Amino acid sequence: MLRKLKPNTNLETKIANSKHLLIEVISCLKRMLGKTLASSLLTFDSATQICFYSPDFSRVSPTIVQLNVNNSNGLLMNVVGRGWISHVYPKKRTIRSTAQIENLTLSDEDRKTWKACRQALSTFNFNVEEKDNMLGKAFGHVHSPYWGEERKTEVPNFEVVNEILDYLRSLSLSDDDIYKLLKKFPEVLGCSLEHELKTNVQILEKQWGIKGKTLRNLLLRNPKVLGYNVDCKGDCMAKCTRCWVRF
Numbered sequence: 031m032l033r034k035l036k037p038n039t040n041l042e043t044k045i046a047n048s049k050h051l052l053i054e055v056i057s058c059l060k061r062m063l064g065k066t067l068a069s070s071l072l073t074f075d076s077a078t079q080i081c082f083y084s085p086d087f088s089r090v091s092p093t094i095v096q097l098n099v100n101n102s103n104g105l106l107m108n109v110v111g112r113g114w115i116s117h118v119y120p121k122k123r124t125i126r127s128t129a130q131i132e133n134l135t136l137s138d139e140d141r142k143t144w145k146a147c148r149q150a151l152s153t154f155n156f157n158v159e160e161k162d163n164m165l166g167k168a169f170g171h172v173h174s175p176y177w178g179e180e181r182k183t184e185v186p187n188f189e190v191v192n193e194i195l196d197y198l199r200s201l202s203l204s205d206d207d208i209y210k211l212l213k214k215f216p217e218v219l220g221c222s223l224e225h226e227l228k229t230n231v232q233i234l235e236k237q238w239g240i241k242g243k244t245l246r247n248l249l250l251r252n253p254k255v256l257g258y259n260v261d262c263k264g265d266c267m268a269k270c271t272r273c274w275v276r277f
Contacts, residue, residue, distance in 0.1 A: 134171070140185040147186040150195060154209040164212060165191075168220030176217045176254070176271050184220075191219050197227060202246055215253035227256050252277075 136144065148161045156164070166172030170183035198208050198218075211218065221227055234240040234255070240248055249256065254276075260267055261274040270276065 136185065143188055144186055146188040147191045150188060150191050151212075153205055154212065156209075156212075164216035164219065167216045168218070170220070174217055176215075176257070178269070178271065181220070186219070190223070193223055194219055194221070194227065197223060201231065201249065202242065203249065207246065207250060210250055211253045215256070218253060218256055221257045226259055230256055230258055 144165065147165055148158065151161045151164065163172060165186045167174040167176075169186050170177065170181040174181070195208065198211065199205075203211065218227070231245070234245060234248070254271070257272055258274050258277070259272050260269045262269075264275065267273070
């Protein structure tokens with residue numbers, strides 16, 4: 031005679047607890063990894079390893095996640111996850127190349143002015159592409175995060191560029207120093223000489239006692255200070271790249 035088997039309540043309890051644990055793990059991973067998991071596919075293998083696969087493998091990188099999770103019975107369990115975390119990159123603006131800058135719709139006079147500005151930078155041994163990129167960033171033809179959305183597109187002004195270069199030399203900066211400064215901060219060529227460069231140098235001297243060799247070292251380390259024109263004093267004005275709070 032066959033004996034009626036009793037249901038294995040212990041097994042059912044373990045299965046229920048395991049399901050509950052998996053739900054807890056998924057919740058923890060979602061909190062840790064945020065929205066990057068929103069479009070991922072979750073699969074589980076027999077070794078209780080958690081894998082995340084993104085359909086866009088051109089923008090993913092492997093990662094290992096280790097969690098300590100308390101299950102419903104109060105037991106501390108260690109879970110190791112392997113996965114692919116997708117990276118979301120901000121949309122980039124189109125940056126004009128040297129060839130595109132050459133093809134800008136400029137009058138003959140403006141084109142001569144641009145070439146004259148290139149010549150003003152020849153002292154520093156930049157190639158043509160570097161000169162165009164610097165002038166483009168300084169005068170709004172090439173996108174620069176420094177300006178944000180506020181920089182209007184202008185044709186480089188030869189007199190302005192020369193005046194700024196001469197002023198930098200007056201701060202005891204050698205041509206080699208100016209070369210390094212322009213590599214770090216080409217936007218300086220598009221800043222206001224009177225309202226920004228000279229004003230900020232005066233602030234550094236009067237309020238901070240920074241001048242001479244100390245000023246030179248500061249400008250080589252942080253040339254963007256020359257273009258600061260905002261002081262939010264901790265109450266952010268969304269112009270952080272030009273704010274004294276960064277000093």
